Amino acid sequence: MIVEAIASSTAQVLPTHTPTHVAPIPTVLPDVHYQVIGDSGARTLWVVFVIMAIASALFAGWSLKVAVSNRLYHVITTVITIIAAISYFAMATGQGVSVKTTVIHHHHEHGVPDTTTTIHRQVFWARYVDWLFTTPLLLLDLGILAGLSGAHILMAIIADVVMIVVGLMASFGTENTPQKWGNFAISMLAFLVVIWHLALNGRTAVRNVSQNVANFYMAIAGFTVVVWTAYPVVWGVTAGGHLSIDGEIIAYAILDVLAKVVFGAWLLVTHAKLPETNVELKGFWANGLNREGLLRLDEEEGA
Structure with missing residues (x-):
């Protein structure tokens, strides 16, 4: 009797599930992307290193x-490719590279939680160090060829340095913010100053040298302006996320070979054919310190 009473008391009907109109909250998974160098990019870095070497x-x-007195163009051009070779060796061996992390927030409606996309992208800042040294040397080559004054050459180089440094700051800027695109705009303004010195002041100065040199300067300076203009185009495509790391490396590699190797070979070949382009440097450049006439204490004491 007792057992039957306990069994009947515990045999209660369990409550059924009451349906609700609230949608289930979806599970939010992290959306993370890694944009890093691949095989084609790595091979490109090594190939360009060999070309520069x-x-x-x-x-x-x-x-x-x-x-020695006529080696100015040769020395400058050789130093340009040496610096580029060092830069590409550093990038090929995994140096001169940082990772920039960008977090993009996505807002959703209807009670769906906001989500984020995290992008980790490699930034090869070693190429900016390369450009910081090589582009002023390229401008020095062109300035000397055109016969530009020291003041104009200095101002062009200063504008070029500003362009490279601010461009590096823009490459680490947050996506779609004044920090990034403001720096990019400043860099482009500096680039316009460089073009102004090459196109206007350079063309005016080279007319006083000879017609042959003027024709050559306009050709090689125009080539340089076209190639240099392609750099910010590649940067803009890369900043917009429309170019992979390998694509970025290949694009910059082609431009670097054109801007340094092709430019240097063209300059030296034409320089050898045009005596008017000779810049003869004597004194310390060719002969070192001339110590004739210096007072020697031992001779004075023995007099």
Whole structure:
């Protein structure tokens, strides 16, 4: 009797599930993307390193066939490709690279939680160090060829340095903010100053040299302006996320070879054919310190 009473008391009907009109909250998974170098990008870095190293050796060997007093173009051009070779070796071996993290927020309606997309993208800042040294040297080559004054050459180089440094700051800027695109705008303004010196002041100055040199300067300076203009185009495409790391490396590699190796070879070949382009440097450049006439204490004491 007792057992039956306990069994009947516990045999209660369990409550059924009451349906609600609230949608279930979806599970939010992290959306993370890694934009890093691949095989084609790595191979490109090594190939360009070899190209720059070979060009450096050829330019240096070429300079040995020229008198020391006439080696200014050869020295500058060789230093440009040497710096580029060092930069590409650093990038090929995993140096000079940082990772920029960008978090993009997505707002959803109807009670759906907001989500984020995190992008980790490699920034090869070693190329900016390369450009910081090589582009002023390229401008020095062009300024000397055109016969620009020291003041104009200095102002062009200062504008160029501003362009590179601010461009590096823009590459680490937050996506779609004044921090990034404001720096990019400043960099482009500095670039316009560089073009102004090359196109206007350079063209005016080179007319006082000779017609042959003027024609050559307009051709190689125009080539430089076109190639340099392609750099911010690649940067803009990269900043918009429309170019992979490998695509970015390949694009910049092609431009670097054109701006340094092709430019240097063209300059030295034409320089050898145009005596008007000679810049003869004597004194300390060619002969070192001349110590004739210096007072020697031992001779004075023995007099």
